[in-house]
Amino acid sequence: MKIPVVMSWSGGKDSAFALRELLQTGEFDVVSLMTTVSEEYRRISHHGVREALLEEQARAIGIPLEKVYLPSGEPGGCTNDVYEAIMSRVMADYKARGVETVAFGDLFLEDLRAWREANLAKADMRGIFPIWKRNTTKVAHEVIQLGYKAYLSCVEPKVGSGFVGRLYDQEFLQLLPSEIDPCGENGEFHSFVFDGPIFRRPVSVRVGEIVTRDGRYYADLLPKDFVEKCMAGLIPPV
Numbered sequence: 001m002k003i004p005v006v007m008s009w010s011g012g013k014d015s016a017f018a019l020r021e022l023l024q025t026g027e028f029d030v031v032s033l034m035t036t037v038s039e040e041y042r043r044i045s046h047h048g049v050r051e052a053l054l055e056e057q058a059r060a061i062g063i064p065l066e067k068v069y070l071p072s073g074e075p076g077g078c079t080n081d082v083y084e085a086i087m088s089r090v091m092a093d094y095k096a097r098g099v100e101t102v103a104f105g106d107l108f109l110e111d112l113r114a115w116r117e118a119n120l121a122k123a124d125m126r127g128i129f130p131i132w133k134r135n136t137t138k139v140a141h142e143v144i145q146l147g148y149k150a151y152l153s154c155v156e157p158k159v160g161s162g163f164v165g166r167l168y169d170q171e172f173l174q175l176l177p178s179e180i181d182p183c184g185e186n187g188e189f190h191s192f193v194f195d196g197p198i199f200r201r202p203v204s205v206r207v208g209e210i211v212t213r214d215g216r217y218y219a220d221l222l223p224k225d226f227v228e229k230c231m232a233g234l235i236p237p238v
Contacts, residue, residue: 002029005101005128006066006094009033011044011054012191013143013150013168014131014183018105019061020146020198021130031099032066033058034090039069047153047190048218053205056223057192060199066090084119091123100125107136107185140173140182148196151207155189155217163189165207165219192221 005028009015022028035054036045044054051067058065068090070078094100102120106113106129113129120127131139143150150168155161159180166172168191173182180188195202208220 003027003101004029004031004099005103006030006032006034006099007063008102008104009035009058009065010047010105010190011035011049011057011193012047012105012153013148013193014105014107014139014185016105016148016150016193016196016198017139017143017146018103018130020196022103022128023198025130028101028103030063030103031097032064033061034066034068034102036068036070038072040072045070046187047192048213049153049192049221050223052223053192053203053221056203057194060194060201060203062200087119088123091120091125095123095125101128102126103128103130105129105131107131107134107139107183109185136181136183136185141170144169144173146197148193149202150191150193151205151219151221152189153192153219153221156187157215157217159188161210161212161217164217165210165221 005022007015007019007022007030019030022030037043037051037054038045042051043049055065068086070083070086072078102125104116104127117127152164152166152168155164159177163172163176176182184190192205194205204224205221206224208222211218211220
């Protein structure tokens with residue numbers, strides 16, 4: 001019998017690569033993709049990707065999506081204590097459904113992994129890390145060679161504004177400053193995957209306005225039929 005597992009899902013390339021590795025083992029049943037979403041802005045936390053695209057992405061992959069809404073409008077935003085309290089309730093719900101394992105796309109940040117495992121232990125659950133300690137240069141090239149397609153949705157200033165909204169491809173890797181991790185594991189950039197080996201069909205998406213917020217550069221990624229969906233009230237215009 002396969003082990004039920006929830007995939008901690010950012011919508012980015014590392015999550016997608018880790019999910020493929022997880023599925024290929026044949027040992028796990030991925031019951032859901034779990035994503036944190038800003039309650040105020042209705043966008044993926046840190047990545048800035050619209051909720052509507054996240055939903056379409058999950059449908060294209062064919063795995064149920066579980067959205068965890070995080071408060072952002074209160075003073076200080078979502079503090080660590082608030083985050084941990086929310087996730088504790090979410091984990092308790094999974095535990096009650098017989099799911100005791102959470103998978104992550106982390107690569108090498110030891111403190112982040114330790115923090116995740118400590119919080120899971122409080123819920124009597126465990127974490128697994130399918131691509132842990134992989135060479136990030138090799139991972140970056142393999143992601144592209146496997147046929148994953150992704151746009152950079154957010155970049156830090158040290159990467160450069162010219163990189164936001166562009167495809168994650170070989171040209172991007174060649175132009176990326178040498179001091180930047182090619183997978184952006186230190187948070188240098190974030191991505192949104194719209195096609196690849198785990199997809200049943202590609203997600204229709206285009207790059208919209210480039211904006212600066214909190215010192216970061218964001219590309220507003222839009223469904224290709226964005227105007228029509230806005231007029232129909234299916235997605236918010238902002």
